[in-house]
Amino acid sequence: MRRMTFAALAALVPFFAPEAAxxxxxxxxxxxPWARASIGVSRPGAAYMTVLNNGEEAVTLTGLSTSxxxxxxxxxxTTTAEGLSSMAPAGEITIAPGESVALEPGGLHAMLMRLQTAMIEGEAFPLTLAFSDGGEVTVDVPILNIAARGPED
Known part of the structure; x- marks a missing residue:
């Protein structure tokens, strides 16, 4: 009888795990989802969207990936009462059941640092959102003009 190694068994787990996982x-x-065109690659870009949790349990957004x-x-x-603006990593974002989180200019947003190519108006790029349950959601983000203020521009 041939025995399977632990690594081989572990590789099969995703195929037999219950969907509830x-x-x-x-x-x-x-x-x-939307983004503004960039000026080359020397400055970071940003992407915006609304992330809605239609489930009955909270979900936690843990990270992003894109080529x-x-x-x-x-x-x-954030902006202080004195009008000083700052920006910092937000860490994980938990979205309650039936709630949404807006990633929008002036608040939470997907910061795209160290651009590999310019963000060109009329093009789009894939952005993957990773969640604490191991799941991912990938969206195509259209790139709008450099002065866009929202997805309708």
Missing amino acids: LAGSDDVVVEQ LAAMPEIHRS
């Missing part, structure tokens, strides 16, 4: 991210819907940028992260922009 990825239920959280399966209930995520991304609406109205467009070597360092994509969720950032948060």
